[in-house]
Amino acid sequence: MSTAGQEKVKVRLATTSLAGCFGCHMSFLDIDERLFELAEIAEFDRSPLTDIKHCGPCDIALIEGGVCNTDNVHVVRELRANAKILVAVGACAINGGLPALRNKLDVNAILTQVYRDPKTGEPCVPNSPELPLPLDMVYPVNEIVRVDYSLPGCPPSGDAIWKFLTDLILGRMPRLDYSLLNYD
Amino acid sequence: MAETTFTIDEMPIPFTPGQTILEAAKAAGIYIPHLCYHPELKAHGGCKMCTVLVNGRPQTACTQKAAAGQEVDVDTPELNAMRRTLVQMLFIEGNHFCPGCEKSGACQLQALGYEYEMLTPHFVELYPERKVDASHPDVLIEFNRCVLCELCVRASRDIDHKEVFGIAGRGRDAHLVVNSPTGKLGDSALAVTDRAVQVCPVGAIIVKRVGFAAAPIGERIYDKSPISAEVDVNESSEAR
Incomplete structure (x- = not known):
């Protein structure tokens, strides 16, 4: 009869920011008081909002940013393996965006131009084992793993994220009205 | 009447001889998408955005002349x-x-x-x-x-x-x-x-x-x- 005391099954969301600026996450927070509504029906897995480091099985993964280094590759693969639905959010995740402006430049040329050995002043590429190796280019997420949906914008507005997310959660085909669809 | 109209998505559209399908559509207030077309310039037919089906065959609306009795498909899911x-x-x-x-x-x-x-x-x-x-x-x-x-x-x-x-x-x-x-x-x-x-x-x-x-x-x-x-x-x- 009563569902009291019975835990409602919540939608599990994972989010991550790769080669991006966290603008999409900031825009996600722009759904404002609707966060309370979201918290009623969803809970967060791996996300900068929870600080959970590794993702478990989840329903929806939102990926912000392009794939620019080996760590990003591991992260998108982990999310792809665990999420039922994977969404590329924002310009960088969809086509590389601003970080992809480096794609026409040689990685070695960039690194040797930017970094210097503090003692000698000679060009020196940082090589700490803690640093993930940069890739030759910044890749859109769909060139590394299969992407189910894309939510464009730089960033997509809070309203666009809310519309997209609620459509997904309610099992509808996500669709953006004209005013919510932007590439910038 | 039948001599001076063709249809776009089953709607009768008037045209004057020499007009392209795109021009006739614009005059009738019907949108056909285009990127390389400009009213001041000779049509180029390059971008293919204005591709429509004319009697079932794909044609660029900016170069194809309107003709009486043509059946043109513009706004279809496939196109x-x-x-x-x-x-x-x-x-x-x-x-x-x-x-x-x-x-x-x-x-x-x-x-x-x-x-x-x-x-x-x-x-x-x-x-x-x-x-x-x-x-x-x-x-x-x-x-x-x-x-x-x-x-x-x-x-x-x-x-x-x-x-x-x-x-x-x-x-x-x-x-x-x-x-x-x-x-x-x-x-x-x-x-x-x-x-x-x-x-x-x-x-x-x-x-x-x-x-x-x-x-x-x-x-x-x-x-x-x-x-x-x-x-x-x-x-x-x-x-x-």
Whole structure:
């Protein structure tokens, strides 16, 4: 009869920011008081909002940013393996965006131009084992793993994220009205 | 009556002999998408956005003359899906970084993406290596954003009578070139007042020192209404 005391099954969301600026996450927070509504029906897995480091099985993964280094590759693969639905959010995740402006430049040329050995002043590429190796280019997420949906914008507005997310959660085909669809 | 009409999506459309399907549709207030067409210039039929089915066969509406009794399909799911694919291919072929483009919000390529609900360019990005030519004092060319519509080529040749632009190379090597001794825009006969400067449908030919001042976000042409609302003579993006 009563569902009291019975835990409602919540939608599990994972989010991550790769080669991006966290603008999409900031825009996600722009759904404002609707966060309370979201918290009623969803809970967060791996996300900068929870600080959970590794993702478990989840329903929806939102990926912000392009794939620019080996760590990003591991992260998108982990999310792809665990999420039922994977969404590329924002310009960088969809086509590389601003970080992809480096794609026409040689990685070695960039690194040797930017970094210097503090003692000698000679060009020196940082090589700490803690640093993930940069890739030759910044890749859109769909060139590394299969992407189910894309939510464009730089960033997509809070309203666009809310519309997209609620459509997904309610099992509808996500669709953006004209005013919510932007590439910038 | 039967002699002077054809149908678009089963609606009778009047036309005058010599009119193309696109012109007749515009006069009747029906939108047929296009990128390389401009009312002031000879039709080119290059971008294929205006592809329609004429009696079941694909034709470019900007070059195909209207004829009595023709049955033309314009707004069908199949044609619209094809148009979206065309826009996607144009996006991955260049470097179209909308957030950093002055033309954003007034760009016809972007507006067509919105019109056909392109959420992702889908195909593998080519990330071509193209340079910017900023040698001209008033105008710059951002080759990264050029979609080879040839509007500037035609406008410079037929309206400005200068032949500043041309297309060189074939297939995927086709690219816009400048007719000057050095190949640089600064050494060409181009003036900022040329029609060729204004007809660019994307952000490839940009007037300097304007930047993002044209209109703030929310007030730009395609922020307010979709490109499909632009029919007939009042074409804001083309009239400028």
